[in-house]
Amino acid sequence: MAPDVHARNGDEAGWVGKSVPRVEDAALLAGRGRFIDDLGTPPGTLHAAILRSPHAHATIERIATEAARAMPGVAAVLTGAELRDLASSLVVGVKAPVECWPMAIDRVRYVGEPVAVAVAADRYLAEDALDAIEVRYAPLPAVVAPRDALGDGAPLLHEGFPGNLASDRSFSYGDPDGAFASAPHRIGVAVEYPRSACTPIETYGVVAEYDPALDAYDVLANFQGPFSIHAVIARALRVPGNRLRLRTPPESGGSFGVKQGVFPYIVVIAVAARLAGRPVKWIEDRMEHLAGAVSATNRSTRLQAAVAEDGRILALDWDQIEDCGAHLRAPEPATLYRMHGNMTGAYAIRNVRIRNRVVVTNKLPTGLNRGFGGPQVYFPLERLISRIAATLGLDPLEVVRRNLVPADAFPYRTATGALLDSGDYAAALEAALRDGAHASLLARRAQARAEGRLYGIGYAAVVEPSVSNMGYITTVLTAAERRRAGPKNGAQATATITLDPGGAVSVHVASVPQGQGHRTVLAQVVADVFGLRPAEIRVITEMDTAKDAWSIASGNYSSRFAPAVAGAAQIAATRLRERLARIAAVQLNARPDELVFAAGKVFSPGNPGNAVAFSRLAATGHWAPATLPEDVEQPLRETAFWTPPQLGAPNDADEVNSSLCHGFIFDFCGVEVDRDTGAVRLDRYVTMHDCGRILHPGMVAGQVTGGFAHALGAALLEEQSYAPDGSLLTGTLADYLIPTAMEVPELVILHYETPSPFTPLGAKGVGEGNTMSTPVCIANAVADALGVAEIQLPLLPSRLSEALHGAESSPPRREARPPQAAPGERALFGSGRAEVDAAPEQLWAMLLDPDLLARVVPGAHNVQRMGETRFQAEVTLGIGPVRGRYRAEIALSDLDAPRSVTLSGSVDGALGFGRGRGRLRLEPVGPTRTVLTYDYEAAVGGKVASIGGRLLDGAARVIIGQFFASLAAQASGRRPSLWRRLLRLLRGRA
Amino acid sequence: MSRHGPAVLDAGQRHPVRFTLNGRTVSGEAEPRMLLHDFLRHVLGATGTHVGCEHGICGACTVQIDGAPARACLTLAVQADGAEIRTVEGLAPAADRLSVLQEAFRTHHGLQCGFCTPGILMTLDALLRERPDCGEAEVREALSGHLCRCTGYAPIVKAALAAAEALRETDHA
Ligand code: FES
């Protein structure tokens, strides 16, 4: 593209490359942002609340919704049965006889899976209605670890995925067998990469409406793309794409990939709107988000390398087991294949063997998350580099240097098919060591170690892919299956520039920003083309599939904005400028190619006095279309579609150029591990980026710093963790820990620029790289500090102190019998004692009297006697932030009147479930005085179990204490004084 | 906290709530269980205050109640009756002008998506008023009650320190 006209501002260099203030900020800083929950809704809009499964795996035996439907303000209740009538299954990511519903139909497969939706006049009423929905579950055994899911006799999630295996593909590139046979060393690592999620601070939101006359849906959602999902949603709603208008709000409160995962909820809320006959709005709450939004995949990897004596890697052998959670919903298993072209990282390794398996487990389904597949690949790969160095007695830097792709090899085709566009990895690495003061870090380590402290240094070199090939995911199919399915490839970017009758410029893109400042950068790019100021350009980034130019690759993911979308805007603007130049040439009596666009004017440099105002020229198409030279198209509006030719479909050898651009990152850091606590302190962190041409330095710094903070969380704190029974253990932000300003240290950011030859502006993506490099860089440093070979994320103090001091011995049991919890369930147990002013016989009678029980069981509303020794009750209990209603069933057994009795029972509610038993003994200590002693054991699951064990233990003691206190009060015919109640509580403590 | 003395509130009923919001008296009706952020956003239409967790961790909902930062998600609307409340909408001195703190956020890229920003501004605004000489440690400590997923905090710290300095200079001028 050789422009034949020139644009210039007062400053020759132009606006691109400068940190201009963001146009987005003034409104956001003043509280005038327009996020989805800030926008008005049509009159009559109803609000939805979602009932979710407390079980990891269970069949749904019955859902009773009559009581909920009858509640005030409730308009409709949607269950799986209605959903099945009005919608179709979502697309499954592989070919298999499996369905994937956005809401449970007759079986739940993870904690948090939607089971019913209540639609009411406001959200408070909708949540009230959830309490009245009764679901009867028959729990099934669950499986949570990917290797366990493949084991014999593992619980099966889907009949269509025998052995829980959804896909199993093997690949071979070069001659891995030969390389492994002849190499002097074989060195490997085993990694269980944990789950984490980027948790944007704004949660999901959907407003949906259905027009029965047109059989069309209109949806507003803070969805981020890719818009290939539009086709998935339309299909699930059983309408053609032109009957699904999908719009996004002007602002979105962060995404990092996560807001791709709102799409199953778009289907659910759209169907709820159809059922209710009114618009329906749903704003996800944080606990729903943590349990039911989306997670990155966890992956179990065994990576082996054939290594030469000098540390050169001759071949890699990857064995990856990807855990996509309970459903394999499109675009998964994309996380596993996004890196397929980059499985050799920044290294020139010609022989590669890969086995990729995808399994399903009883956990939240996975989807896009910042880094998407990168952290799972680079953790084993860069741990391997460090293991090779340790095994061969080499400096890890030497191992990196000997394997890097050489500078003269670009563009470099990797063994697995990626075309690395540009770079000088070795030079960037040396620059990082020099400018990042690596030598002083070595000195700090030496000194710390001399003082007996645990200090380590870690390194990581990664290639950061951006602008995904829409066809990479088809690598999961065999070449024959791909031929049958037809080719998929490319990465269409679109941009539209409009000139209005006043000559003002607007830009429309389908980029759906989530805080990255797209409007500012586009204004810079287009201002440069037209010789205007960015403030004069209006940029619209909210998306409307009914009116905008878009394609399946539209949206905000795979760091495609700067390399692709900004480039498309430049192309559209340049085309308009060429037309305008030809019109101006006639007016100015000059050649079009000599005209300059600068400072709001168009003129020929030889005669700047003879100029035409840009706005006047730009309005020509509106006011005087007849005056246009014959062969000039109307300069009104121009849409550019841009797809890079380098992104072809995977070939028959399964080679795929999975991404267009490849940035390079080299990180190193120094950490100190506290010998007593195992806490990691980051002493210094240096990150070197080659992200091609930098369009806005301030925003690039922002992306790098933000990505680093995410990565730091993944390295040190964050894990979306499940107990072995599938209970979610990280259901609140008090359990799922996100770094705060206290944990994120200052970062040293360095740049080395090699512009991409494949993108219009020479830019590459930059927002994801640190999520790939940082976790393993820190882990390498911690391994160096501790001198250990084996290290897993997150690097929690408890885990590291185990490496330092050995495993902690289990605490002494406070009672002889072990609690009755299944492995992994949250077990509670305790015992206590209370004295009551009543005879044993009197107490005994009370225990068998439902009315009296209703008065003494904390929170009980409605106690019914179901049989001689069986009771049923409704109980409201609040534990920490989780307050809910439960149905309790209690049975008395081993009755030895009036001396002892066993109470066993279960509770079940939307927020959790539990079962337990307790033995109660009554001993007279006087004619009207009895000593009660008791012990209990219980196991709980569901949301209550996810709020944290300390809270639960304490709450159980308080509740049981309350029970005895009010039993005593009833027995002695009065309410005890506060003082006595406290005393009894204390005495009743386990 | 009600200024009208202890009142008996009925769970099923709406009760009048009246307070000062950014210097103006506002009123509406709320059931006792309605949270302050819902009242601000959906009854009064003041949507600048955001909600990120509704369980007191993220800080997005932070407003100032009688001058002190407080979580709107842990406050009932009826508790705010009679109080003086300030939200992000009250920070700018004029519709076309930003406060020193807001301006510092813009200059130092202290925001990306801007969703956490209103709460952070309310905490920092109070901090800079109470502790004009605060340094980095104090700023970080105050920020530790907020979660931001976009910025990595460094630019927010920078913006806060720059604002503190600018405010000190104008005070001395
Ligand atoms: S919404 Fe109040 S602290 Fe998160």
Ligand code: FES
């Ligand atoms: S700017 Fe997005 S969460 Fe802070």
